[in-house]
Amino acid sequence: MRDFLKRHQIPLLITLLVLVIALVYSANLRKKTTTTLFERAVLTLTEPLQQGIDRTGASINGFWNNYLWLVDTRQQNIMTMKSNRDLRARLLAVEEIRLENQRLKKLLDFVEADPRKVLPALVVAEDASSWARTIIIDKGLRHGVSEGEPVVVAEGVVGRIIKVASNSSRVLLVTDASSSIAGLVQRTRTRGVVRGNGKELDLDFALRKDLVEENDLIVTSGMGGVFPKGLVIGRVDAVQRNAFGLFQQIRLAPVVDFSRLEEVLVLMDSAE
Secondary structure: OHHHHHHOHHHHHHHHHHHHHHHHHHHHHOOOOOOOHHHHHHHHHHHHHHHHHHHHHHHHHHHHHHHHHHHHHHHHHHHHHHHHHHHHHHHHHHHHHHHHHHHHHHHHHHHHHOOOOEEEEEEEEEOOOOOOOEEEEOOOHHHOOOOOOEEEOOOOEEEEEEEEOOOOEEEEEOOOOOOEEEEEEOOOOOEEEEEEOOOOEEEEEEEOOOOOOOOOEEEEOOOOOOOOOOOEEEEEEEEEOOOOOOEEEEEEEEOOOHHHOOEEEEEOOOOO
């Protein structure tokens, strides 16, 4: 720094002197109504320097103002994005409540249309294994649940209780391979046994001579003492009649979407 000042001391002194003279004359000009020839010459010589100083000051002032504006805009953008996220979260919550109300209304309509005592329950877990189709509900012995009781939703049959704990129960779904329900074709009253095959259902022991068509509704027959009569199980998806044999092969599609079960009803005192 000292070497720099020594090398440029003369130009620096001249520049400083010119600035001082310019400032003095500028101050005097504000008080005078006329300007002398010498003052005009000084102003002419220092005008480029003053313009440079003014432009530099204006640039610094503009940069500072723009920087502050950008900072303020960025803060506003952050606040706006946060508000948008909050609004989206609220909309999702409202939509979830609306969908839940729709499901509960269906269950309520079912309860009002059926005289049996029912117990609402929430599905809290499901069996993800490939050889079993079961779910866990949040009602058990403390709530009066017993093994063998049917579990339904407004659309139709879900399954039956197979294990009961104090505050939970395991439900065997109708699609499980070990599940079987006495059923009949609602339109023709053809009887058979509905069995699960893992994902769908089969109607076994339906006589080949009986007429069964696609989209026929299959309901519980009331036989067997577990499921009351008239609960929907599924719809006929495919029918095959061989040239020989006593029974026809019937594939059913469940009416219940088991991948989206959230609320169910336990029939506490089902009819025989």
